Amino acid sequence: MSEQQAPGGTAAEPRPTADAPADANLVPLAELAPAITAVSVSRRAFLGFGLAVAGGVAGAAALASFFPVFAEETQAASPIVPTYDPTGKQWAFVVDTSSCIGCGLCVAACKEENNIPEEPEYTRTWVERHTITTDGAMYVDSPDGGINGFPPESTAPGAAGKPVQDAYFMPRLCMQCTNSPCTAVCPVGATYKTEDGVILVDARRCIGCGYCVVACPYGARYLVPAGGRAPNDTPGVADKCTWCYHRITKGQQPACVEVCPVGARKFGDAADPNSEISKVIAEQQPQPYRPEYGTGPRVLYAGPVTQES
Amino acid sequence: MQATVHPLSVRILQYEVPLAPKPLARAVVAEIRSMPLALQAWLGFLLAVIAVATIAALVSIPPGWEVFGTSPSFEWGLMIVGYVVFAIMTSGLCLSSSLGTVFGIERFRPFEKRHCVLAILSLTMAFLIIALDLHYPIRMVFGAVLVPSPSSPMWWMGVFYGTYLVILLVEVWSMFTPHPKIHMYSCAAAATVAIFAPMTLGAVFGVLGAKAYFNGIWTPITMVASAFLAGTALLGIVFYAVHRFKLADWQHAASIALPSVRVLLLAGFAVVAALLVRQVAVGLGSDIRGLREATTALVAGPLAPMFWLRVMGGLFIPVMLLLLPVHRRTEAIAAASFLALAGVALDRFVFVMAGQIAPISAGAGTVSYPFASYAPSMVEITIMGGAAAIMALGYTLAERYLDMGESDTHMFLPFPWIKKHDETDEGRTHHLAEPSEPKPAAAVVVGATLGEAAARTAPAAVVTQGVES
Numbered sequence: 001m002s003e004q005q006a007p008g009g010t011a012a013e014p015r016p017t018a019d020a021p022a023d024a025n026l027v028p029l030a031e032l033a034p035a036i037t038a039v040s041v042s043r044r045a046f047l048g049f050g051l052a053v054a055g056g057v058a059g060a061a062a063l064a065s066f067f068p069v070f071a072e073e074t075q076a077a078s079p080i081v082p083t084y085d086p087t088g089k090q091w092a093f094v095v096d097t098s099s100c101i102g103c104g105l106c107v108a109a110c111k112e113e114n115n116i117p118e119e120p121e122y123t124r125t126w127v128e129r130h131t132i133t134t135d136g137a138m139y140v141d142s143p144d145g146g147i148n149g150f151p152p153e154s155t156a157p158g159a160a161g162k163p164v165q166d167a168y169f170m171p172r173l174c175m176q177c178t179n180s181p182c183t184a185v186c187p188v189g190a191t192y193k194t195e196d197g198v199i200l201v202d203a204r205r206c207i208g209c210g211y212c213v214v215a216c217p218y219g220a221r222y223l224v225p226a227g228g229r230a231p232n233d234t235p236g237v238a239d240k241c242t243w244c245y246h247r248i249t250k251g252q253q254p255a256c257v258e259v260c261p262v263g264a265r266k267f268g269d270a271a272d273p274n275s276e277i278s279k280v281i282a283e284q285q286p287q288p289y290r291p292e293y294g295t296g297p298r299v300l301y302a303g304p305v306t307q308e309s
Numbered sequence: 310m311q312a313t314v315h316p317l318s319v320r321i322l323q324y325e326v327p328l329a330p331k332p333l334a335r336a337v338v339a340e341i342r343s344m345p346l347a348l349q350a351w352l353g354f355l356l357a358v359i360a361v362a363t364i365a366a367l368v369s370i371p372p373g374w375e376v377f378g379t380s381p382s383f384e385w386g387l388m389i390v391g392y393v394v395f396a397i398m399t400s401g402l403c404l405s406s407s408l409g410t411v412f413g414i415e416r417f418r419p420f421e422k423r424h425c426v427l428a429i430l431s432l433t434m435a436f437l438i439i440a441l442d443l444h445y446p447i448r449m450v451f452g453a454v455l456v457p458s459p460s461s462p463m464w465w466m467g468v469f470y471g472t473y474l475v476i477l478l479v480e481v482w483s484m485f486t487p488h489p490k491i492h493m494y495s496c497a498a499a500a501t502v503a504i505f506a507p508m509t510l511g512a513v514f515g516v517l518g519a520k521a522y523f524n525g526i527w528t529p530i531t532m533v534a535s536a537f538l539a540g541t542a543l544l545g546i547v548f549y550a551v552h553r554f555k556l557a558d559w560q561h562a563a564s565i566a567l568p569s570v571r572v573l574l575l576a577g578f579a580v581v582a583a584l585l586v587r588q589v590a591v592g593l594g595s596d597i598r599g600l601r602e603a604t605t606a607l608v609a610g611p612l613a614p615m616f617w618l619r620v621m622g623g624l625f626i627p628v629m630l631l632l633l634p635v636h637r638r639t640e641a642i643a644a645a646s647f648l649a650l651a652g653v654a655l656d657r658f659v660f661v662m663a664g665q666i667a668p669i670s671a672g673a674g675t676v677s678y679p680f681a682s683y684a685p686s687m688v689e690i691t692i693m694g695g696a697a698a699i700m701a702l703g704y705t706l707a708e709r710y711l712d713m714g715e716s717d718t719h720m721f722l723p724f725p726w727i728k729k730h731d732e733t734d735e736g737r738t739h740h741l742a743e744p745s746e747p748k749p750a751a752a753v754v755v756g757a758t759l760g761e762a763a764a765r766t767a768p769a770a771v772v773t774q775g776v777e778s
Contacts, residue, residue: 121381181518187463188452205452208374208444210384211463214665217519222381223444226372235372236444292598293518 084249086196092270092277093243093254094286095171097303100264102127102169106256107147113244113255117228120144124220124241125173125256129154130305133162138308168304171265173256174199174220174241175289175297182212182221182240191238197298198245206237213238217293243267322485324710348705355702362695365688371444378686383665387685388442390658391693394539395435395700396470396510397532397657398650399477400503401540402428404533405573407500419558419566422484422713423547424540428499429477430703431543432470434696441692462512469506476502485711507536514664521600522592523664531584531660538577539653545570545646547704552639557714567642571631574642574649578628581656585620602667606680607659612666615659623652 110116110125120126127146131139131154139156146169153160154167176199183191183199190205191212201212213221226235244254248267252258257265268277280286286300318327327333341349369376379386406424409417440446449467458464476499483492511529518524548570552562592604607616627645635641666680707713 181516184460185463185516187458187461187467188449189456189458190452205448205456206444207446207449207452208371209442209449209463210379211461211513213381213384215517215519219382219668223384226375236374290598295518 086194086249088271089196089269090271091176091196091198091243091248091298092268092281093173093176093299094266094277094280094284095299095301096264096266096284096286097168097170097301097305099262099303100127100169100171101262102129102146102150103261104145104147104149105259105261106171106265107145109255109259110241111147113247114231114242115229115233116231116239117225119225119228120147122222122225122239123147124239125171128170128172130168130170130308131156131159131164132166133159134165135162137162166304170301170305171256172218172220173299174243175218175295175299176243178296178298179294181215181217181295182238185211185215187211194245198243198248199240200242200245201238201240203232203234203237208236208238210238216240217290217295218297322711348709352702352705355698355705358698359695359702362691362698365691366441366695369441369688369692374444376686376688377442378684378689380683382668382681383683385661385665386683387658387689387693388438390654390661391689391696392435392439392442393510393532393657393661394654395431395438395696397507397536397653398539398543399428399432399435399473399536400507400533401536401538402431402543403477403499403503403540404537405541405544407496407503408573410496411500416565416569419548419561419569420544422711423551424544425477425481425484425499426707426711426713427543427547427700427704429474429481430700430707432474432477434700435470436474437699438692438696462509462516466506466509466513469502469509473499473502473506503536504533507532514660517664520664520667521595521597522603522660522667527584527588531581531588534577534580534584535653535656538574538581538649541570541573541577542646542649542653545574545642546650549639549643549646551708556708557712563639567639570646571642574645575628575631578624578631578649581653582624582628585624585656599667602680603663606666607663610666611680611682612659612662615655615662619652619655619659622648623655627652 104127107123107125107127111118111123114124116122116124123145126142128140128142129146129150131141133139137158139154139159141150141154141156141159143150143155150169154164176197178197180191180193180199183193186192187209188205188207190202190207191199192202193199208223210223213223221238221240224230224235224237224239228235231239244252244256247254254265254267257267266277266280268275270278270281272278280302281300284302286302287306288297289299289301289305291297317329318325318332320326327336344352377386377388402424406417406420408414409419410421410424443449453464453467476495480492480495480499483489483495508529511532514520514523514532515525515528545567548562548566550556551559552567556562589604589608592600593608595601595604606612627648630641630645630648633641662683665683668681
């Protein structure tokens with residue numbers, strides 16, 4: 001003890017001796033040894049922990065390099081045209097159910113344009129026939145998604161043979177909701193909204209959990225099956241209508257709009273008061289379909305479907 | 310007797326396991342030969358099921374996901390149900406055993422070691438199932454970490470269940486090594502996460518405004534109640550096996566553990582039944598689009614056979630077994646536990662089905678109006694069987710090779726009215742550190758080799774070889 005300086009002691013202070021310890025509260029170093037050892041172990045553990053964390057982060061970064069898509073700040077996996085300026089755009093889509101003739105050309109055009117699987121259950125857009133019989137019942141059918149048109153009588157179970165009071169066709173597609181549940185529930189941010197409000201799926205990030213498919217109240221999503229045609233040549237991921245984002249960003253119309261022979265589908269920039277879509281909205285006062293879901297659908301419907309309860 | 314130490318070996322707990330192929334094979338063969346015939350048959354059966362399930366799992370590995378019976382109008386099927394059942398069972402195990410491990414209630418202490426091992430196995434199976442169900446599971450790991458989506462309940466579910474697995478691993482490690490203080494805190498942490506995890510799992514369904522049957526605050530609550538019932542039921546089955554096959558600490562299985570399970574099961578049944586009645590009553594009287602259709606499908610539609618089977622077989626009969634005088638028989642509690650667990654599994658199946666059965670559109674002609682349809686494929690069913698078999702295999706091995714007897718539990722948040730250890734009645738001889746009662750648990754022999762452990766003639770037999778020269 002006499003050879004060692006007390007903790008906290010300085011050279012100017014008298015060195016304690018065995019006869020006259022400087023301070024009774026001072027603990028001999030030998031007795032401190034276990035505590036010092038414990039401190040050093042803790043420090044070592046702390047350093048080890050720090051190294052482990054740093055190593056983990058470095059390892060994760062190294063592994064992430066195998067998946068560069070997750071390291072990117074932007075989500076520009078969509079076919080965005082570099083020269084396209086989304087600022088101020090208010091894309092709007094109006095469907096006139098009083099004009100649609102159920103020919104199915106829109107469905108075929110969409111499948112061709114976007115390399116959609118041929119099976120009818122996998123589709124970005126489809127046409128429904130709403131049949132109201134004289135007893136007040138409504139039947140909805142969509143054989144093969146309407147791609148081949150419709151037979152004279154409804155194919156819905158229970159509708160056969162019943163006298164028809166009214167019928168109309170209703171084209172369906174992603175509503176590009178302002179309060180979209182699909183973007184909210186995606187656990188990896190693969191479904192996202194562009195600056196101009198169009199909802200896209202990053203096929204490189206999607207894990208194929210199907211949460212967005214279940215979350216969509218309009219049934220507008222599906223998981224791309226394996227073994228056939230696939231948008232972006234990526235099977236297993238969620239897919240939906242993009243309003244043909246690769247076309248509208250180049251100033252073109254969506255494929256379904258362009259091919260419609262009766263103009264039942266209208267698309268344009270509602271921010272431009274002189275555009276055709278602005279005039280259609282002003283004249284026909286189209287309504288969102290099933291607004292009670294609270295998702296703020298941006299596809300608007302005109303015609304008899306707006307009377308549907 | 311000197312324990313033989315192979316030159317190339319690894320020590321796992323008290324076992325010296327040779328690593329060289331031939332000694333390892335010899336040790337394994339010797340171990341298998343030492344097993345009772347019934348145990349050999351049981352393990353053989355489990356391995357056969359796992360082998361078949363492995364083939365099914367390989368078939369379903371991406372891009373083989375088309376082998377599932379799901380469709381765009383019915384995207385979540387048996388795989389999701391399986392994930393939910395295994396995940397909530399994990400939480401339930403911790404919830405029911407927390408009465409002993411966290412609150413220090415004496416009669417629930419026998420649950421401690423077994424619940425923990427079961428919970429790890431169950432959660433691992435849940436992760437395995439969801440990995441097979443996801444189309445790109447690797448992306449999920451990186452996506453969830455590098456692109457966090459706090460708006461998604463599924464992301465939070467991953468956070469909680471991922472954390473949960475780590476805590477459970479710490480809990481088991483600290484229990485068997487042992488590190489009492491770490492064990493104490495890990496038990497409390499596991500019990501806490503055991504509440505949050507099934508709630509976020511319930512929120513995954515509960516936030517879905519598109520599915521009226523799923524939607525609402527009652528879904529997370531029901532998920533926690535189902536978790537409690539499932540976990541307790543599994544403990545009932547396991548402790549009956551402990552009693553029946555005289556495994557470690559079997560003396561406490563019939564006298565303490567199973568009566569405790571009975572009490573917890575009755576409480577679980579009461580809550581689950583109340584929630585079920587509420588759901589049906591509200592659903593049938595609702596004018597919310599999709600909710601009445603789904604509830605009608607449940608009680609009088611295509612799901613009715615499964616629903617009423619669940620009500621009768623999974624609620625009514627087990628409650629009767631627990632209430633009538635027959636409950637004094639351990640077989641009655643075991644049967645009630647089995648029916649309760651099967652009932653929860655069936656309940657979660659009809660829950661996932663009912664939520665999606667009300668069609669939201671004519672969906673390209675795929676919807677069989679007025680109800681969507683789904684039938685699980687053989688691949689899905691086989692994978693479920695395989696997951697259950699892996700869990701059973703893992704637990705059987707744990708019973709054989711780990712000391713599953715009661716350990717020192719540490720009262721963390723004791724209720725004031727709970728007696729401390731030294732204040733317990735003398736008749737309650739299951740004091741956890743009771744030295745006078747020899748544990749018939751698997752070996753506590755440092756240096757014993759796997760081959761030497763094989764010298765045991767029964768799973769619960771004590772290895773007698775020592776380390777003395």
